[in-house]
Amino acid sequence: MLHAAFCLTLIVQGPPETTTRMVTAHDWVVRLGKEMGDSIWPGFRPDTIPVLYVVPGQGTLLLGWRGDLPQGFLPITGVEGGGWQSVADRGAASTGTQLAGRAAAQVVVHDSQGVASLVGLTTHEAFHVFAAASKQEGNRFGQSENSFLVTSYPVFDPRNEAGMALEGRILEAAEQAPGRTRRRTLARQFLAVRESRHRALGAELADFEQLAELNEGLAEYTLVRAVQLAARLRDFPDRVGASRLQTDKLHGLRKLTDDVTLSIRLRYYLTGPALGLLLDALEGPAWKTRLVAQNLTVQDALADAVGYRSQELALRRQAESTFVIAKLRTAADSGVAGLRAFRKAQVDSLLNAPGVQLVVTVTGRYLGLCGIDPQNLLQVEPGVLLHTRWLQACAGDFQATFNTPVVQDRTAQTLRAVVGADSTVKVTTGAQGEVRIESPLVSLRAGNADVSRDGRVLTVKIKN
Secondary structure (H helix, E strand, C coil): CCCCCCEECCCCCCCCCCHHHHHHHHHHHHHHHHHHHHHHCCCCCHHHCCEEEEECCCEEEEECCCCCCCCCCEEEECCCCCEEECCCCCCCCCEEEEECCEEEEEEECCCCCCHHHHHHHHHHHHHHHHHHHHCCCCCCCCCCCCHHHHHCCCCCCHHHHHHHHHHHHHHHHHHHCCCHHHHHHHHHHHHHHHHHHHHHHCHHHHHHHHHHHHHHHHHHHHHHHHHHHHHCCCCCCCHHHHHHHHHHHHHHHHCCCCCCCCCHHHHHHHHHHHHHHHHHHHHCCHHHHHHHHCCCCHHHHHHHHCCCCHHHHHHHHHHHHHCCHHHHHHHHHHHHHHHHHHHHHHHHHHHCCCCCEEEEEECCCCCEEEEECHHHEEEEECCEEEECCCEEEEECCEEEEECCCEEEECCCCEEEEECCCHHHCEEEECCCCCEEEEECCEEEEECCEEEEEECCEEEEEECC
């Protein structure tokens, strides 16, 4: 398990003494992944994910690499799949990253971290890599929360802060509760407090909290779970560190809102694993598969586990039976399919109308909208909108007003519209890339653009 000596070849500055500790921790992550990966999370194999250990001011240790080492890394004798690079990014953070086209975990190492801490951090960052690879469209698992919402989170609202503090106390008590019945009672209390607080907080910030618990909270759960599993094995070398980690998590729940020096986002590094451990105690591992398959939040999974919404579920099933939900769903499927076909035909008809078809594309910036008519805006398909009457678009020095139907593709960053007969469309270009297009149906100005014509299609490519 433990590599006793390391000999670096062809390196002026060798790895620090902490290399031994990092290799030991990584060996334990590999062992846990091979023997107990599904016990951490279904399908999760941290032993298959390479890890970059960044030692500030000294260099970067690569472990778990398969094949030839990436450029810049030199091999370490006695450490298969290991390499050392005497360069460390000063701005590096523990995160998921890319190395030579492969997904990798990255862990920033400090002198104070023991083996237990490094096992946990490695598992945490490897789980982010796993979750990102598992992400499916329309499913919450693997998504990130909108971190910019920390700038508007109501940290000066005493009611919200008291509610969050209460949630921490309940979760702390649940983790220490003597039996399943008491844990179930505390779980229901937590849900009542959480849902009441979320109603006051508002949907956007409530969603932010739940996605943060899915993202960082579940990654931190795997950290705690991996260290728990390791500490159960007799030869684990850092039982003291494992015990300290558990104590620190409990203490953190009790002091959930107390540390004013920390970002509120770090609160979910405490509530997330606490909810996961509570679900383990109430339901065993089944909740993890259910969470992904049913597209749940951790909070939803807990509510299901304790029957918190059982009355709601019973009433919904009664209504579905009374009014035959299967027939309503069949009718809805048919209606949606018909709507898709109708909207596509509507767009085709508008764009095939006689006249010049103007196509506006944007590169290197976001195509913004300065004005829309919401009562005359239709969805054609996900990401494609039909503005049936009027639109103002803008992006830096690009400005355009359309008084005609416009098809907007938000993914491709394009606008398409028929802007009048050839004789009514006037195009003016300048030596510095300036473009002006005028017709009774459009007025467009851009400071830097390319203009081209292919038959009836006039294309304007807006540049930085």
